[in-house]
Amino acid sequence: MSAAIHRIRLAGGDLEFACAEGDTLLRAAQRAGLGFPYECNVGSCGNCKFELVDGEVADAWPQAPGLSDKDRQRKRHLGCQSQPQGDCQVKLRTMERYVPLHRPQRAAAVLQAVRALTHDISEFRFQVEAPFAFEPGQYALVWLPGVEGPRAYSMSNIADAAGAGGGCDFQVRRLNAGAGSAALFALQPGSRVEIDGPYGMAWLRRDAPRDILCLAGGSGLAPMVSIARGAMAEARLADRQLHFIYGGRTAADICGQDLLQALPGYGTRLHYSAFVSNAADDSAAYPVGFVHEAALQAHGERLREMEIYFAGPPAMANAVQAMLLAAGVPPDQQHFDQFY
Ligand SMILES: Cc1cc2nc3c(=O)[nH]c(=O)nc-3n(C[C@H](O)[C@H](O)[C@H](O)COP(=O)(O)OP(=O)(O)OC[C@H]3O[C@@H](n4cnc5c(N)ncnc54)[C@H](O)[C@@H]3O)c2cc1C
Ligand code: FES
Incomplete structure (x- = not known):
């Protein structure tokens, strides 16, 4: 059975986009090529706030630090944590600079190799089971076994324009109390994870004359x-x-x-x-x-x-x-x- 699709309409205009059941508003908008503002994608920065005008959303992480109690009272939500429960109408200002250069997609990936770079930073080489295009400097979200919510990791490699190779390398610091880093460092070559990307605004400006x-x-x-x-x-x-x-x-x-x-x-x-x-x-x-x-x-x-x-x-x-x-x-x- 395929996932239900919800229609998300932007208040005050004709724009609307589709959001699959379980996806978040921010990521669905990005997949549709819309410039929904954001930064971290993991509930912390608050840049993806929007106002819910009509409909219902579930918060994947209700305690996310990017939202204050005042925001909650004002019916504000985080785009990166909001999963529509049906058709919705939302108030937000899309911006040209957030229009994705490569539309993000979610795909399975297999861990190929791990090597230590320092005593606490290791490089994890994944093979994504789909073309994976991104700009130098961008990041992806990774769902790790047994961990609540995805973690954001930046790619250290580069991809060709079509992302044909599907390679995705991360260099991650192990944190003693970190649930995500503990799960990542416990993976063995051959392990499968879900990856979603690319995201991020700090990509290489190829035309900048400096x-x-x-x-x-x-x-x-x-x-x-x-x-x-x-x-x-x-x-x-x-x-x-x-x-x-x-x-x-x-x-x-x-x-x-x-x-x-x-x-x-x-x-x-x-x-x-x-x-x-x-x-x-x-x-x-x-x-x-x-x-x-x-x-x-x-x-x-x-x-x-x-x-x-x-x-x-x-x-x-x-x-x-x-x-x-x-x-x-x-x-x-x-x-x-x-x-x-
Ligand atoms: C854009 C970006 C790029 C990054 N790139 C790198 C990188 O290249 N290398 C690197 O080592 N680190 C990177 N980080 C940091 C990384 O994403 C993790 O925050 C860090 O590794 C600590 O994660 P942890 O799971 O070990 O620690 P934890 O303390 O367990 O988790 C902290 C992170 O998980 C999120 N989180 C915690 N609980 C939940 C929950 N219930 N639901 C959803 N989310 C939750 C928080 O927002 C926070 O981001 C990046 C972060 C961002 C935002
Ligand atoms: S993008 Fe940072 S809180 Fe949503």
Whole structure:
């Protein structure tokens, strides 16, 4: 029996789209090519709020932190958590910048291989059982066995325009108390999961006529590696320099250089440097400092002429954003999807 399809109508216009039973409003709108605003896709940021005018939705995660009690009283819901229970009418403002470059789809994927990059970051190579197209820097949702809700992981590889290869690599940090990372690290090659994507706004701007700066901290490695791989393979960016700065707590956390060394242009137009934030780290293998300070020190006023991508823990991303604001970097040259 095929899943029921609900009709979702946008208030104040003629637009409507189909949402399959069990799908969320946000993802169904994206599958239909509509620019439904969002960021995290996992209930945390609140960017996908909408007002329910008519009909009924179920909340996949009623306690999601992206929604306040006031929002709930005002009949506001999160698009990424709302599963329509029938036809609905909703109030929201679609935006051109959220129109998907590749319409997301959900498909099964098989784990092919796992390899450790550091003591707590491993790379997971999946084969999606359907073409899987995405832009460098985007992410996918993964449903893991025994875990409530999907987890968002960024791809570290690149795909061709049609996504024909179906390859999907994630670089994930193991968290001691994390349900998702525990389930992912317990998977064995051959295990099957459900993947939905691509999503995300921090994709490589191939037409931007500027040098590129990639700033990564900890688990933010994957999308920045994907951006670097995409940029080095892009003929339109052949005369651009790419500077990659990675930050970890101690020398044992530093990674990524070998992945970039394998790319054409390493050392001439692709440059890597790494910093440790823990001043007590006396290995002397890497200079002590934070990524945002290192970027400012290395590039100063030139930051305003760069296309800047960054990813990592919230504290790092907030510090980078504050530094870029103070340095006068135009917002449309800054690209990041907040990690939660
Ligand atoms: C856009 C984006 C890209 C990311 N890319 C990467 C990456 O490349 N590598 C990496 O290591 N990490 C990445 N993360 C972080 C990753 O998604 C996880 O948050 C992190 O690994 C911790 O997950 P956990 O399950 O181990 O921890 P937990 O504490 O168990 O889970 C935290 C996450 O799960 C969600 N969540 C918790 N409970 C529920 C529930 N009941 N229903 C639905 N959702 C729930 C939360 O919103 C939160 O995102 C990314 C996050 C985002 C938003
Ligand atoms: S809360 Fe829905 S996209 Fe972040």
